[in-house]
Amino acid sequence: MASAAAPRTYYARPMTKWEYATVPLLVHATKQILDTWGEDGWELVQVVPGPNNPEQLVAYLKREKQA
Incomplete structure (x- = not known):
């Protein structure tokens, strides 16, 4: 007798x-x-x-948005 596999549960973050x-x-x-x-x-x-000026460097930054 074959046993049925339990269904997988996925949780979304x-x-x-x-x-x-x-x-x-x-x-x-x-x-x-x-x-x-x-x-x-x-x-x-x-x-x-x-x-406008390739000698001027620009930094792009990110951080998690606070709720």
């Missing part, structure tokens, strides 16, 4: 919601700027050249 910030980086203070934002819970996602 609520979707994580994020907020984003773009921050201009000053070459002489990059670490200090990123450390300051990091202490406020922001995570660095990417650094790219600025849209």
Whole structure:
């Protein structure tokens, strides 16, 4: 006699919601700027050249949105 497998139960987690910030980086203070934002819970996602001046860097940051 074959036994029936118990049905699997799946639990959905609520979707994580994020907020984003773009921050201009000053070459002489990059670490200090990123450390300051990091202490406020922001995570660095990417650094790219600025849209109007490729020598000006822009940091993209994210953190979990507070309810």
